[in-house]
Amino acid sequence: MQPQKSTPSIIALKQIVESTSQFTGKEFFEALVKHLAEILDVYGVWVTEYWEDQNKLNALAFWLDGAYVDKYEYSVPNTPCEPVLNGHDICHIPNKVIDLYPKDPDLKPLGAVSYMGISLRDIDGKILGHLALLDNKPMPEIPEVFAIFKIFASRAAAELRRELIQKKVIESESKLYRLVNGTTDAIIEFNSEFKITQANDAANQLFEFKDLVFLGIDVKNLFDAHSSKTFELSILNYNNLCDTNGSLNFEEPFVCLNCKGESFPTKINLSSYLFENNLYYALFIRNIKDEVSSNMKIKELHAETAMLKEKVNAQQFNYIIGDSEPIKKCLEQVIQVARTNANVLILGETGTGKELFAKAVHESSDRSSKPMITLNCAALPAELIESELFGHVKGAFTGALTAREGRFSLADQGSIFLDEIAELPLPLQAKLLRVIQEGTFEPVGSSETKKVDVRIIAATHRNLQKQIEEGKFREDLFYRLNVFPINIPPLRERGDDITLIANAFFEKFTKNKALYVMPLTKRDLNKLSLYHWPGNVRELQNIIERGVITSKDGNFNLDSILPNSENKTPENSKSPSILTNDDIIEIEKNNIINALNLTNWRISGEDGAAHLLNLPRTTLTSKIKKFGIKQVAIG
Numbered sequence: 001m002q003p004q005k006s007t008p009s010i011i012a013l014k015q016i017v018e019s020t021s022q023f024t025g026k027e028f029f030e031a032l033v034k035h036l037a038e039i040l041d042v043y044g045v046w047v048t049e050y051w052e053d054q055n056k057l058n059a060l061a062f063w064l065d066g067a068y069v070d071k072y073e074y075s076v077p078n079t080p081c082e083p084v085l086n087g088h089d090i091c092h093i094p095n096k097v098i099d100l101y102p103k104d105p106d107l108k109p110l111g112a113v114s115y116m117g118i119s120l121r122d123i124d125g126k127i128l129g130h131l132a133l134l135d136n137k138p139m140p141e142i143p144e145v146f147a148i149f150k151i152f153a154s155r156a157a158a159e160l161r162r163e164l165i166q167k168k169v170i171e172s173e174s175k176l177y178r179l180v181n182g183t184t185d186a187i188i189e190f191n192s193e194f195k196i197t198q199a200n201d202a203a204n205q206l207f208e209f210k211d212l213v214f215l216g217i218d219v220k221n222l223f224d225a226h227s228s229k230t231f232e233l234s235i236l237n238y239n240n241l242c243d244t245n246g247s248l249n250f251e252e253p254f255v256c257l258n259c260k261g262e263s264f265p266t267k268i269n270l271s272s273y274l275f276e277n278n279l280y281y282a283l284f285i286r287n288i289k290d291e292v293s294s295n296m297k298i299k300e301l302h303a304e305t306a307m308l309k310e311k312v313n314a315q316q317f318n319y320i321i322g323d324s325e326p327i328k329k330c331l332e333q334v335i336q337v338a339r340t341n342a343n344v345l346i347l348g349e350t351g352t353g354k355e356l357f358a359k360a361v362h363e364s365s366d367r368s369s370k371p372m373i374t375l376n377c378a379a380l381p382a383e384l385i386e387s388e389l390f391g392h393v394k395g396a397f398t399g400a401l402t403a404r405e406g407r408f409s410l411a412d413q414g415s416i417f418l419d420e421i422a423e424l425p426l427p428l429q430a431k432l433l434r435v436i437q438e439g440t441f442e443p444v445g446s447s448e449t450k451k452v453d454v455r456i457i458a459a460t461h462r463n464l465q466k467q468i469e470e471g472k473f474r475e476d477l478f479y480r481l482n483v484f485p486i487n488i489p490p491l492r493e494r495g496d497d498i499t500l501i502a503n504a505f506f507e508k509f510t511k512n513k514a515l516y517v518m519p520l521t522k523r524d525l526n527k528l529s530l531y532h533w534p535g536n537v538r539e540l541q542n543i544i545e546r547g548v549i550t551s552k553d554g555n556f557n558l559d560s561i562l563p564n565s566e567n568k569t570p571e572n573s574k575s576p577s578i579l580t581n582d583d584i585i586e587i588e589k590n591n592i593i594n595a596l597n598l599t600n601w602r603i604s605g606e607d608g609a610a611h612l613l614n615l616p617r618t619t620l621t622s623k624i625k626k627f628g629i630k631q632v633a634i635g
């Protein structure tokens with residue numbers, strides 16, 4: 001091999017330079033191997049990249065016997081290329097290359113005789129690949145050829161380095177592209193004149209802009225008037241507002257407008273940077289429409305839940321009839337206290353509905369899934385109350401044949417309603433105080449301490465302060481119970497509630513009855529309203545029930561049932577009133593009924609009604625007949 005005899009090496013060099021200069025990359029390598037082979041007049045030339053992990057060489061271009069070899073990769077060991085990669089500058093085998101590398105599978109088929117290879121290295125010396133010549137004739141050592149070979153090896157190495165760097169750039173650009181365009185947040189770059197210079201795919205999608213229209217427009221136009229103003233001011237004050245990292249995060253949402261003018265809420269943040277001495281900003285926009293609408297949905301659901309809760313509460317209390325202000329106030333107090341764990345003391349005259357209100361407190365509390373256990377402290381003898389409240393063990397007292405749970409245990413996690421609390425014997429008041437303070441007690445006859453979590457709702461019609469003064473009620477217990485007192489007003493102070501309750505009870509007692517009873521008349525209702533109801537709602541309930549039972553010819557019988565003597569409020573009784581004859585007859589009739597009721601319908605004798613009325617027995621008998629008074633069994 002030698003440079004063509006007629007062409008000086010400098011010309012050969014010039015030729016190769018000219019024929020490769022306009023190319024880069026694969027085209028350069030192809031031009032290089034072809035021209036080198038032609039000019040140096042060798043059988044084959046190839047340039048490779050080195051795959052270090054596999055210890056393989058891969059031809060970037062291979063010119064062999066006047067044509068390109070399409071694909072050529074091979075393992076380095078046992079080939080003449082091995083010493084090239086192992087540090088030799090130029091490896092030149094002028095002859096008998098097959099004898100030196102008998103295990104190289106390709107040398108023989110190619111008829112290789114001589115070989116020359118040179119490594120292509122990175123700046124730091126790392127092997128990038130190699131350039132090799134192969135000939136089927138001996139290849140003498142000619143310094144000019146070496147020189148040409150070296151020059152082009154260094155050109156090939158530069159190209160290889162450029163290729164590798166370009167590959168890296170493309171890779172990192174593609175990573176960046178994926179990052180920037182893979183995000184659902186819009187990223188928009190704009191300059192100090194607010195002109196958009198770049199935008200990612202998400203920005204185009206979010207604002208429904210096409211690339212061309214998007215670039216160059218004023219970034220402020222992406223916002224509605226108010227947000228645009230805020231945005232502009234923020235940019236003008238950027239240096240004062242931004243954090244130490246140079247970025248600016250906005251807490252409040254910005255309203256953006258898409259190209260159709262449709263608005264949507266967004267969260268934005270900004271950062272700024274200098275590029276080639278020009279100031280740029282990167283604006284990150286996140287569409288929070290879904291977030292906002294979910295928040296709104298949550299708010300709506302909260303409101304709906306609150307409304308439903310109110311409805312449920314209202315329904316829960318629908319057994320408490322009444323629309324008067326004092327009753328509404330009591331119901332409000334029920335709702336207030338129910339949410340807490342505070343003990344409740346319900347005060348009010350007998351029959352005002354204290355038990356109903358206790359039930360309402362329990363049912364609207366978190367304990368409603370557990371029972372409310374009731375104990376009427378006035379209904380049991382003192383000896384029994386203790387075991388009723390705290391339970392007893394077997395044999396604790398005569399008759400205690402088995403152990404029994406007390407009401408406090410039964411009410412665990414729920415509530416206990418202690419009605420007529422003023423009647424609780426003093427020793428038990430002390431025990432109750434301990435349950436309130438520590439949540440513990442011992443069943444009768446047991447030394448085992450039990451612990452419970454019970455809310456106490458107590459009620460009384462008595463004046464507890466007075467009971468304390470008289471030494472009948474413990475003051476400390478009173479303060480423990482009186483955490484949240486609810487005063488139930490007497491029925492006479494509830495105005496139109498009397499009518500409401502009377503009609504409701506009338507409905508209840510006449511419903512599904514074979515007997516038709518005419519509805520309550522205005523006169524009936526008027527009378528009921530004027531009565532002062534010492535027995536409160538319970539008394540009203542009884543009166544209506546009796547009036548229905550004793551109705552005659554379909555007429556509700558109020559007259560003979562409502563106690564006349566107490567038929568007037570104290571105020572009313574002061575004002576003079578004229579009674580009709582009918583009224584007087586009615587008064588007499590009711591008076592007889594009252595006397596008969598009091599004497600258990602005994603007419604004669606010392607404890608009979610005639611004696612009570614100071615009437616002869618016969619007169620009373622005839623009056624009973626005249627007024628059509630009949631004894632009624634009251635259920």
Ligand SMILES: Nc1ncnc2c1ncn2[C@@H]1O[C@H](COP(=O)(O)OP(=O)(O)OP(=O)(O)O)[C@@H](O)[C@H]1O
Pocket residue numbers: 319320321322348349350351352353354355356357419459460461501537538541
């Ligand atoms: N507002 C009301 N609406 C409907 N019914 C009521 C109302 N208040 C009381 N009642 C009825 O009146 C009767 C007496 O009520 P409750 O037993 O709750 O009264 P109380 O104040 O606890 O009586 P006591 O002091 O005698 O124990 C019950 O049948 C109850 O259902």
